[in-house]
Amino acid sequence: MTGVSLRTLQRSFAESNDSIMEFVRRSRLQRAHDDLIKLGSAARVSEIAARWHFSDASHFIRNFRSTYGVGPAAYLRAYGNPDGGAQVSMHHEGGAPVRV
DSSP: OOSOOHHHHHHHHHHTTOOHHHHHHHHHHHHHHHHHHHHGGGOOHHHHHHHTTOSSHHHHHHHHHHHHSSOHHHHHHHHSOTTSSOOSOEEEETTEEEEO
16 A cells, blocks of 8 residues: 555554554465465475564464464365465455365
């Protein structure tokens, strides 16, 4: 988003009952999730955590578990493709992963 004043940005988030920091955290977590699925068995949790600016792997794992219901390694075992890519589309309802 460019060309938007700070006040307009703050007002938009206030109206949505969401914080800017929560939005950023969710966006980073979604991108980390996408990397995890894309990389499959080649994924390294610590590298993904660092790439998406989580303070450390433990912080990333806690955030991932709170959103997806399981840690990244368990998620990958359950939903990832062992050849390194995803074969299913995923969406999440109430924090729980659902195959579609």
